[in-house]
Amino acid sequence: MSESKLKELRSDIDELTELSKLAKRKKVQDILSLEIRKLETDWINIKEKEKSVTPMEADPVPTTSVPVKIKRYQIKLNGYGWDQSDKYVKIFVTLKNAHTIPKEQVYCTLTDRSMELHVENLENKDYLLVINKLLEPINIEESHWKQKTDMIVVFLAKSRPNITWSHVIEIEKKFEDQRNNRFKADDSDKKDPQDSVMDLMRKMYETGDDEMKRMIAKTMYESQHKKKTDLVDL
Known part of the structure; x- marks a missing residue:
């Protein structure tokens, strides 16, 4: 199912x-x-x-004996999932084999109201996810990120813990409010x-x-x- x-x-x-x-x-x-x-x-x-329910072990990181220089190009990401706890807003980015590259090739550039996720040289491609105008400010020092099997998870620390975010960015909330006002009679x-x-x-x-x-x-x-x-x- x-x-x-x-x-x-x-x-x-x-x-x-x-x-x-x-x-x-x-x-x-x-x-x-x-x-x-x-x-x-x-x-x-x-x-x-x-x-x-059925946890799986991550595949071992493949090793290469001779590095080959190949021209890479950047792919801008738009899709992501998210969840939250009292302390963090968690951004989920699905990227196949993201767990196989060295940690230094995955990093974030953060401000109090924005984030940029960089994933470098993943199967000869660079990936970039930019999220601007976050709904609430974040605590940069306490934010971090992790590599999981086929996924990157960014933990954005809330500047105001225990405050529930209705959306990730401001414009999403504005669209949702407009849509609710327009279709408030709908069930x-x-x-x-x-x-x-x-x-x-x-x-x-x-x-x-x-x-x-x-x-x-x-x-x-x-x-x-x-x-x-x-x-x-x-």
């Missing part, structure tokens, strides 16, 4: 990521980015639960999360260019077709 859910979430994340690349309007890009992060958080939470607790994604795509279709409309129409058709197929299977 969880494996099927993971595949569904990953498919939704990949599809929304493709739509984000096509989006030209800043507001549309921000909305998609917010949805991607929510789905990434769901995916990571399920993955972490699986690991707690959001009973609404299917898939329907929310479809609503977003309909709005994007109305404002997008021809290429985006073609992509969204295809996605909406396939999603509706899948729902009908699921009902037939039942």
Whole structure:
């Protein structure tokens, strides 16, 4: 069951990521980015639960006898999951084989309201995740990060412990507040999360260019077709 859910979430994340690349309007890009992060958080939470039930040993770090110089390029990351405790906001970044590189190749640049995660020379690629305008200030000295199997976890220490963050960044909260005000009559607790994604795509279709409309129409058709197929299977 969880494996099927993971595949569904990953498919939704990949599809929304493709739509984000096509989006030209800043507001549309921000909305998609917010949805991607929510789905990434769901995916990571399920993955972490699986690991707690069946813990796995990390693969040994591969060694190379002769280093070869190969030109690397940088990949900017957008998706991440997050969680929090009384003391920390935890940022989860999934990167395959992230646990295999030396610790000095993974580091963060922090300010009281921003973070940059750098992962250098992971399979000849550099990765960068930038998060600006955090919802609350952080304590730089007490913040840290860890490498786990196929994942980097950044522990952002709250400057005000025991304060619950509703979102990671300010703009996410603003979008959420605007959406709640606009759709406050909706029974959001009973609404299917898939329907929310479809609503977003309909709005994007109305404002997008021809290429985006073609992509969204295809996605909406396939999603509706899948729902009908699921009902037939039942």
